[in-house]
Ligand code: NDP
């Protein structure tokens with residue numbers, strides 16, 4: 001634990017994205033408590049340089065080497081050190097003097113940085129759900145208690161509900177789900193929906209990949225697997241609860257029938273901030289909610305027949321091993337293809353299901369094995385995509 005006088009030294013990996021820029025906002029608000037010591041991006045060098053200048057950051061990293069000599073990098077503050085390429089960026093959380101790494105990279109690509117940060121004993125404010133889904137079997141045993149603080153709103157909620165509780169007394173987790181922009185649509189209607197419509201999410205403003213995952217409900221599927229790893233609860237004791245208003249961020253049901261929920265505005269900065277402030281609570285990063293003015297809260301069941309990605313994710317979670325990695329890789333390919341207009345909405349689950357069927361499940365032993373599994377599954381997904 002750091003002394004209260006010293007600011008927490010933070011590295012934000014994926015600082016140019018939706019979670020990353022909101023993490024910057026939290027640092028802006030709590031400049032007396034947080035000091036940014038490292039920032040990374042994939043290719044958005046202009047935004048990276050702007051943030052490095054604003055916060056006077058000593059280390060920056062660019063994962064995509066083809067952007068390593070963008071002219072804008074001349075404008076980095078004097079003395080700022082620059083790393084280019086996937087490898088050095090993964091090491092950045094380690095080489096920097098960070099106490100806490102905000103892992104806000106999207107996709108499987110975040111797994112190297114996750115492993116490096118955990119190994120180095122950093123506290124991780126963890127948003128990059130795909131790496132937990134794929135690598136949970138490897139990463140979870142490496143963690144010290146309290147080392148990983150979830151940032152995903154549902155998992156932050158569950159984490160908060162579990163403070164002071166005994167794991168053996170947890171009966172079930174209730175993972176809330178907005179239902180996405182296509183809630184209650186039939187398969188026939190879903191067939192014709194476009195990426196532009198999917199990108200209009202009703203309650204959260206997020207990066208493009210996760211927004212499409214919310215529309216297919218693959219996001220909720222990934223979150224079931226994420227919760228399974230983070231909280232060591234069997235897949236079938238994690239229930240998805242459609243709650244359109246996104247005010248209850250998730251709930252924990254205990255053995256005595258009591259249910260604890262965490263509520264709040266639909267603003268990711270609260271969960272991001274808690275990822276850095278835990279076990280403390282700091283002043284709110286957003287306006288408080290007037291609960292007297294809120295519409296009624298509603299609950300319902302997710303339709304796994306209409307939204308097959310959720311069903312496939314549960315299947316992958318039950319099988320375990322490398323199957324979640326296969327599923328995730330196929331989804332990353334299909335999700336990008338749908339965004340690019342290269343396939344239809346229902347093709348996403350078709351591609352994921354087909355790649356899962358074609359793959360053999362192995363126990364997860366090494367990161368190298370996961371990398372190979374990810375690459376192979378992407379290859380198969382591209383072949384399936386070419387046929388749709
Ligand atoms: P964005 O797409 O908005 O941002 C992704 C960030 O990662 C960017 O900084 C991007 O850099 C960087 N990045 C992309 N690819 C790579 C790579 N190969 N190597 C290193 N860095 C890379 O995503 P979000 O912020 O929406 O999501 C980030 C993670 O948080 C995801 O795993 C998502 O599931 C999770 N999450 C997000 C929520 C949200 O509200 N957005 C809510 C809950 C969880 P560049 O800008 O240069 O491309």
Ligand code: MG
Pocket residue numbers: 152153154223
């Ligand atoms: Mg979530």
